[in-house]
Amino acid sequence: MDKELKSKDGVILTKGAVIREPGSTKKYKTGDWRTFKPSIDQEKCIKCGKCWLNCPDAAIYKDKDGKFQINYDYCKGCLICAKVCPVKAIGFVVEEK
Amino acid sequence: MVEKKVMSGSEAIALAVKLCKPLVLPMYPITPSTLVPEKLSEFVANGELNAQMIYVESEHSAISALYGAYATGVRSFTATASQGLALMHEIIPIVSASRFPAVMFIANRALSGPLSIWNDHSDSMSERDQGWIQLFCEDIQEAFDTIIMAYKIAEKENVSLPIMVCADGFILTHVYEPVQIEEQEKITDFVGTYNPKDFLDTKNPKTFGAFAQPNTYFEFKEQVQDAMMEALKEIKNVNEEFGKKFKRKYGDGLIELIEMQDAEYALLIAGSTIGTAREVVKDLRKKGKKVGLIKLKSVRPFPTKELILASKKLKGLGIIDRHISLGYEGALCTETKAALVKEKVNVTGFIAGLGGRDIDRERIRHAFDLIINGKEGVWLK
Numbered sequence: 001m002d003k004e005l006k007s008k009d010g011v012i013l014t015k016g017a018v019i020r021e022p023g024s025t026k027k028y029k030t031g032d033w034r035t036f037k038p039s040i041d042q043e044k045c046i047k048c049g050k051c052w053l054n055c056p057d058a059a060i061y062k063d064k065d066g067k068f069q070i071n072y073d074y075c076k077g078c079l080i081c082a083k084v085c086p087v088k089a090i091g092f093v094v095e096e097k
Numbered sequence: 098m099v100e101k102k103v104m105s106g107s108e109a110i111a112l113a114v115k116l117c118k119p120l121v122l123p124m125y126p127i128t129p130s131t132l133v134p135e136k137l138s139e140f141v142a143n144g145e146l147n148a149q150m151i152y153v154e155s156e157h158s159a160i161s162a163l164y165g166a167y168a169t170g171v172r173s174f175t176a177t178a179s180q181g182l183a184l185m186h187e188i189i190p191i192v193s194a195s196r197f198p199a200v201m202f203i204a205n206r207a208l209s210g211p212l213s214i215w216n217d218h219s220d221s222m223s224e225r226d227q228g229w230i231q232l233f234c235e236d237i238q239e240a241f242d243t244i245i246m247a248y249k250i251a252e253k254e255n256v257s258l259p260i261m262v263c264a265d266g267f268i269l270t271h272v273y274e275p276v277q278i279e280e281q282e283k284i285t286d287f288v289g290t291y292n293p294k295d296f297l298d299t300k301n302p303k304t305f306g307a308f309a310q311p312n313t314y315f316e317f318k319e320q321v322q323d324a325m326m327e328a329l330k331e332i333k334n335v336n337e338e339f340g341k342k343f344k345r346k347y348g349d350g351l352i353e354l355i356e357m358q359d360a361e362y363a364l365l366i367a368g369s370t371i372g373t374a375r376e377v378v379k380d381l382r383k384k385g386k387k388v389g390l391i392k393l394k395s396v397r398p399f400p401t402k403e404l405i406l407a408s409k410k411l412k413g414l415g416i417i418d419r420h421i422s423l424g425y426e427g428a429l430c431t432e433t434k435a436a437l438v439k440e441k442v443n444v445t446g447f448i449a450g451l452g453g454r455d456i457d458r459e460r461i462r463h464a465f466d467l468i469i470n471g472k473e474g475v476w477l478k
Contacts, residue, residue: 005316005320007312007313007316008312009312011312011313013313013316013317013320014295015196015257015294015295015320016194016195016196016197016257016295016305017194017195017306017307017309017313017317018195018295018303018304018305018307019303019304019307020295020303022302022303022304024304024307
């Protein structure tokens with residue numbers, strides 16, 4: 001009798017709010033919480049990886065050319081990366097939406 | 098062979114739990130339910146019960162471990178009282194929202210301030226809004242039977258809610274009474290096995306306790322409320338089934354009516370006080386007074402329909418609360434008044450038994466005197 005009910009916007013309401021499909025957090029894009037949008041100046045960057053290590057949302061990744069990039073789908077704009085950057089290669093702008 | 102043994106309430110409860118074969122027992126002993134985990138640890142130690150006993154560092158951890166055990170999909174149990182239950186408060190609604198059919202024994206006891214170890218209902222009454230079914234017991238046999246019924250009710254697909262089995266601390270936990278102990282085979286057959294659809298499994302990973310946004314939280318709470326309404330039916334069904342199998346039952350499972358057929362005045366009471374009140378009703382009946390009793394077994398879900406049917410013809414109904422919602426009145430009084438708002442019966446509340454004060458025959462007789470004379474309820478000090 002475990003009826004699969006849905007919310008008004010189509011979310012399946014399982015009994016006990018259990019999520020039966022792993023990795024669902026990926027679908028929840030937290031980037032739109034952001035007020036400050038950081039960006040990496042690739043010319044100043046010394047590739048020390050401190051921003052990658054300290055990002056609390058694992059939103060910084062190394063691309064195929066070995067450059068550190070920001071995944072704006074998940075970056076919440078906390079600016080910890082800018083704070084820990086030893087060569088001040090990370091700046092930011094106020095993001096207006 | 099069915100045997101009748103004289104034992105303490107705590108021992109009887111531990112024995113009932115053992116017969117339901119839980120697999121995980123996270124325990125933090127607290128007066129007056131201490132003897133329940135003590136007996137269960139004996140059963141585990143001497144090989145009578147194949148379960149994992151977890152000695153935790155607090156009641157908060159006990160309920161958290163109970164949550165964890167249910168997330169792995171196994172039948173489990175814990176017991177607490179008073180401040181211990183209060184410390185569990187943070188996790189209590191998470192267990193019900195996750196729809197885990199946990200069973201927990203509450204040895205009802207006053208909440209401290211001033212410090213008290215004695216009986217009243219302030220601990221479990223303070224938790225009644227959190228999605229747990231609450232079943233109260235009058236005597237030790239009923240506590241034994243209610244544990245067994247609780248697993249069956251909680252594990253019904255359409256219910257899937259946790260249950261607090263509440264029995265008066267000291268008054269029932271430390272008193273010795275003859276208890277009819279049912280055979281293991283019959284209990285196993287009655288309770289059945291627990292096979293949940295969702296549980297933690299590394300081969301088929303699932304998420305429990307996830308975040309719910311405003312677009313779903315509301316509906317998840319509504320599901321718990323719907324399940325509570327289902328429980329109103331299932332508590333009755335399980336009580337009937339229990340009656341057929343073991344030849345005893347408790348009213349309709351939600352309430353029990355005592356001398357109510359022609360009663361003009363009645364008291365509504367939850368817990369062991371009903372036992373004393375039965376004697377008072379016998380005495381008053383001998384004197385020609387048309388009095389009766391409503392024993393409230395299920396505090397959550399609240400049996401509104403049954404209460405209306407039972408009391409709409411009364412002239413006066415008194416509620417004895419062993420608890421007070423400070424700043425207003427006894428909670429059972431408020432709830433009964435709300436249930437009977439469209440009826441003509443005069444409802445009034447009595448506060449009694451706080452912090453272990455006796456509720457003796459004289460006090461119950463006094464309550465009857467007041468309602469028969471159309472007076473307002475008082476503190477039965």
